[in-house]
Amino acid sequence: MKMILAIIKPQKLEEVRQELVKLxxxxxxxxxxxxxxxxxxxxxxxxxxxxxxSFVPKLKIELAVTDExxxxxxxxxxxxxxxxxxxxxxxxVYDLTQAxxxxxxxxxxxxx
Amino acid sequence: MKTKIKNVINLMFxxxxxxxxxxxxxxxxxxxxxxxGDTAWLLTSTVIVLLMTIPGIALFYGGMVRKRNILxxxxxxxxxxxxxTVIWMVLGYSLAFSxxxxxxxxxxxxxxxxxxxxEAINGTIPDSVFVIFQATxxxxxxxxxxxxxxxxxxxxxxxxxxxxxSIIVYSPITYWVWGGGFLGSxxxxxxxxxxxVHINSGVAALVAAVMIGKRKGFGxxxxxxxxxxxxxxxxxxxxxxxxxxxxxxxxxxxxxAGMAMAVTQIAAAVAGLSWMFIEWVHNGKPTLLGVxxxxxxxxxxxxxxAGFVSPAGAFxxxxxxxxxxxxxxxxLKPMLGYDDSLDVFAVHGLGGITGAILTGVFxxxxxxxxxxxxxxxxxxxVIQLKGIVATIxxxxxxxxxxxxxxxxxxxxxxxxxxxxxxxxxxQHGERIN
Numbered sequence: 001m002k003m004i005l006a007i008i009k010p011q012k013l014e015e016v017r018q019e020l021v022k023l024x025x026x027x028x029x030x031x032x033x034x035x036x037x038x039x040x041x042x043x044x045x046x047x048x049x050x051x052x053x054s055f056v057p058k059l060k061i062e063l064a065v066t067d068e069x070x071x072x073x074x075x076x077x078x079x080x081x082x083x084x085x086x087x088x089x090x091x092x093v094y095d096l097t098q099a100x101x102x103x104x105x106x107x108x109x110x111x112x
Numbered sequence: 113m114k115t116k117i118k119n120v121i122n123l124m125f126x127x128x129x130x131x132x133x134x135x136x137x138x139x140x141x142x143x144x145x146x147x148x149g150d151t152a153w154l155l156t157s158t159v160i161v162l163l164m165t166i167p168g169i170a171l172f173y174g175g176m177v178r179k180r181n182i183l184x185x186x187x188x189x190x191x192x193x194x195x196x197t198v199i200w201m202v203l204g205y206s207l208a209f210s211x212x213x214x215x216x217x218x219x220x221x222x223x224x225x226x227x228x229x230x231e232a233i234n235g236t237i238p239d240s241v242f243v244i245f246q247a248t249x250x251x252x253x254x255x256x257x258x259x260x261x262x263x264x265x266x267x268x269x270x271x272x273x274x275x276x277x278s279i280i281v282y283s284p285i286t287y288w289v290w291g292g293g294f295l296g297s298x299x300x301x302x303x304x305x306x307x308x309v310h311i312n313s314g315v316a317a318l319v320a321a322v323m324i325g326k327r328k329g330f331g332x333x334x335x336x337x338x339x340x341x342x343x344x345x346x347x348x349x350x351x352x353x354x355x356x357x358x359x360x361x362x363x364x365x366x367x368x369a370g371m372a373m374a375v376t377q378i379a380a381a382v383a384g385l386s387w388m389f390i391e392w393v394h395n396g397k398p399t400l401l402g403v404x405x406x407x408x409x410x411x412x413x414x415x416x417x418a419g420f421v422s423p424a425g426a427f428x429x430x431x432x433x434x435x436x437x438x439x440x441x442x443x444l445k446p447m448l449g450y451d452d453s454l455d456v457f458a459v460h461g462l463g464g465i466t467g468a469i470l471t472g473v474f475x476x477x478x479x480x481x482x483x484x485x486x487x488x489x490x491x492x493x494v495i496q497l498k499g500i501v502a503t504i505x506x507x508x509x510x511x512x513x514x515x516x517x518x519x520x521x522x523x524x525x526x527x528x529x530x531x532x533x534x535x536x537x538x539q540h541g542e543r544i545n
Contacts, residue, residue, distance in 0.1 A: 044336055045395045046176075047405060047455055048442020051334045 001096040001109060002070045003062065007035070007089040008081040010059045019076040020063070026112070028063035039087030058089060064099055066109050147236035150364040154237045154245055157360025161248035164353030166193050169255045172346030172408070173262060176401075176454050179338040180534025181263045183542050188258040188267075192274055193251050199278050200247040201225055207283035208291050209246070215294040217284040235363050245360060250286075253309045254278050259454030260317035261324050263335075264525045267539045269518050276514045277316060281507055285312050288502065300499035301475060301482055301492070303372065304361035306416025306467040311503045314461020316511040318452060323515045324524045326451035328531050335453075340401050347404035351380055354411045358418040371479060372418035375426035376411065382427050383410020386434025394442070402438070405459060409437030412463030417471040420482060425474030429467060436466045465500055472496035 008016060013030060020028065034055040041054040065073050070093060077091055101111040170189035174182045196204070206222035221227070225243060232239035254274045261270070288295040289302050302308060329335060337343060358376045362369035387406025392398040413433035414426055421429065440458030452458065472493035475484030483489040518524060525531070530538040537543050 045397070045399070046336055046401055047458075048391075048395070048438075048446065049335075051336045053334070 001064060001066060001099060001112065003064055003094050003096045004070070004073055004077070004091065005094075006061050006077050006081070006091040007033070007058050008061060008077070009083065009088060010057060012081040012083070012088075013059050013061070015080040016061065016077055019080040020073065023069065023072050023076055025063060025065065025069070025073065028061050030059050030061045033058050033060045037087070037090070056087065064096055064112055066112060144233040145236065146233055146238065147364065150236040150366075151238060151241060153365035153369065154241045154360060154363065157356035158241060158245040158248055160353045160356035161245070161252065161360065162193070162353075164350050164357065165248070165252045165255045166190050168346050168349035168353055169252065169258075170346065171342045172350060172404075173259050173343075173454055175339045175342030175344070175346060176259075176337040177262050178335065178534070179544070180536055182338065182342075182536065182544060184267070184535030184539055185258070185262055187540060188270060189255045191271065192255045192258070195271060195275060196251045196254050196278050197247055199275060200243075200250050204250055204278055204283050205243055205246065207279065208250075208286035211292055215292075215297070216288070217293075218287050218291055237363065242363075246286075249305060249309060249357075250278060250282055253282055253305075253313045256309075256313040256456055256460055257317045257320060259456040260321040260452045261524075262453040263535065264327050264531050265324060266523065266526050267535075269522055269524045272518050272522070273320070273514055273524075276518075277511060280514065281312065281316065281510045282308075285503055285506060289499070295499050295502060298498060299482070299492075299495050301420055301471050301480070301496065302416045302468065302499065303419040303471075303480070304358045304415045306412070306464045306471070307499045307503050310412045310415060310460040310464030311468065311500060312464075312507045314457045314459075314464055315504050315507040317456035318450070318461060319508055319511045320515060321452040321457070322450050323512065323519070327453060328528055330451045337401065340399075340404075344400055344404050347408055350408055351411060354380070354415075358415060362419060368419050368480075375418055375421055375423060376414050378423050378426040379410040379414035379417075379430035379433065380407045381410070382430030383407055383413065383434035383437070386410075386431050387438045388434075390435055390438050391442075405441070405455070406434040406437065409433045409459050409463040412437075412460050413467030413470065415464070416467045417474065420471055420475040420480030420484070422474070422476050422479060425470075425476065429470045429474065432470065433463050433466050437463050468496050468500050469493060 034057050036054050036056060039056060041052055041056055044051045044053055074091055074093065082088055098107060099111040100107045166189055170186045174185045177185050201224065203220060203223045205225065206220050207218045210218035210221045212219040228240050228243065234242040254277065258270065286308050287293040289300060289308050290296060300307065327335060354376055355373050359369040359373040362372055384403045384407035387409065388398045388403040391402040410430040410433045413429050417425065417429055437459050440462040441455040445452060445455065445458060472495065473485045475482050475492060477483040477487055482492065484492050515524060526535065526538060
């Protein structure tokens with residue numbers, strides 16, 4: 001099992017979700033986050049007062065998948081979240097040691 | 113309003129000898145008569161001018177502070193509404209409008225409003241309505257100042273300052289212009305309070321901003337407005353209420369009120385566009401905060417002029433006001449380095465000065481009874497400048513003295529930790545979730 005964590009542009013969430021559902025992914029978690037990378041921030045000006053906003057709003061999505069699903073999932077996120085502009089985000093994949101469904105107590109891949 | 117009083121006085125002087133000659137009993141003709149139309153309009157105006165402060169100013173300012181200070185900011189406007197009303201009832205109105213011998217300040221004859229009766233009439237409206245209409249002006253003038261000291265002033269110090277300021281600064285200056293004092297009798301034109309309300313509060317705000325010092329992180333941290341949407345709602349309530357402010361200051365439902373309404377709408381609209389386009393060229397983007405601020409600047413500038421100028425005059429007043437107020441906030445303030453947090457001086461001080469001077473330029477004799485420089489009466493500009501200078505001096509000096517004393521006694525600002533925590537939790541024990 002693998003955990004996939006992706007930082008994407010907020011407006012790309014729905015497209016990413018649709019692609020993942022097509023692959024049979026049954027759940028994901030998203031959170032509003034802010035951070036900076038190569039995109040850097042932007043400037044806001046209020047009545048002439050300039051503020052550099054270094055932390056850009058992004059969405060973090062997290063989902064647990066079976067080993068076989070890793071490659072198609074990464075591909076789906078990569079294509080759906082791509083605008084070909086700086087700031088599209090990143091995908092991280094790491095090992096997942098255990099998963100448990102709270103209601104039934106199922107564990108491992110059955111719980112995904 | 114001044115012109116109205118002048119007309120009444122003129123009428124009395126002209127008609128009295130005639131009546132004496134013709135032998136008609138004076139009492140019947142001189143008895144003031146209540147006009148229901150005028151009364152209805154002034155009742156309405158009073159209500160919407162109150163709306164300018166709560167929730168108008170409260171939201172206008174509340175949106176511009178950081179989230180941790182919004183409740184404190186709303187609370188300042190609301191509490192000032194309560195506090196100034198009480199002061200107005202006890203002695204503020206009397207100091208501003210009683211007919212004393214002094215040309216500087218009224219007396220205490222009308223303290224506690226003990227003179228008010230159901231029958232008492234002021235012009236063509238009940239005296240009770242006039243008193244409360246004027247109370248809403250006293251309230252908003254005090255509430256405007258809070259923008260300069262936002263996010264760092266102790267609530268206790270603020271209440272003390274506003275209470276003393278209303279008595280020592282607002283009432284006398286109102287008396288000078290509208291209560292029978294020296295500026296009114298000198299011919300200073302201030303239809304609805306460009307001098308009394310806006311220059312007065314703007315100058316006090318600048319003094320307060322300088323004396324209390326900059327906010328922690330000014331110029332280094334992000335102090336951006338937390339919700340410009342609230343500011344837009346507040347600004348819109350101000351615009352709507354301003355019809356009560358300006359057209360209400362005609363003290364009647366008549367042609368002067370109508371013309372005041374027309375020029376108010378025009379000046380606000382032109383000034384909103386004026387600020388927005390200048391900002392667009394200067395910074396690359398037109399902002400909501402900018403267009404709303406510009407409109408408020410235009411409303412400020414048309415305030416002294418409303419009963420005296422034509423629509424064309426209003427157009428130019430709005431155009432200049434949008435530019436001047438933008439310059440004050442975006443260029444003058446950073447150049448001098450003071451932290452007038454919500455630009456009270458730029459919008460109300462400079463907007464008020466612009467309006468007061470341009471009233472002397474654009475006044476039309478056929479509209480308000482006084483000609484301005486464009487009609488050949490350039491002396492009016494000098495008279496207007498006299499009103500501006502007198503107001504700046506008294507408001508500036510008296511505000512500084514009051515603030516100095518309060519600072520020595522209880523201190524003006526919260527400590528650095530409280531400021532970082534935010535006034536909502538620190539001063540009031542509440543927060544928005």
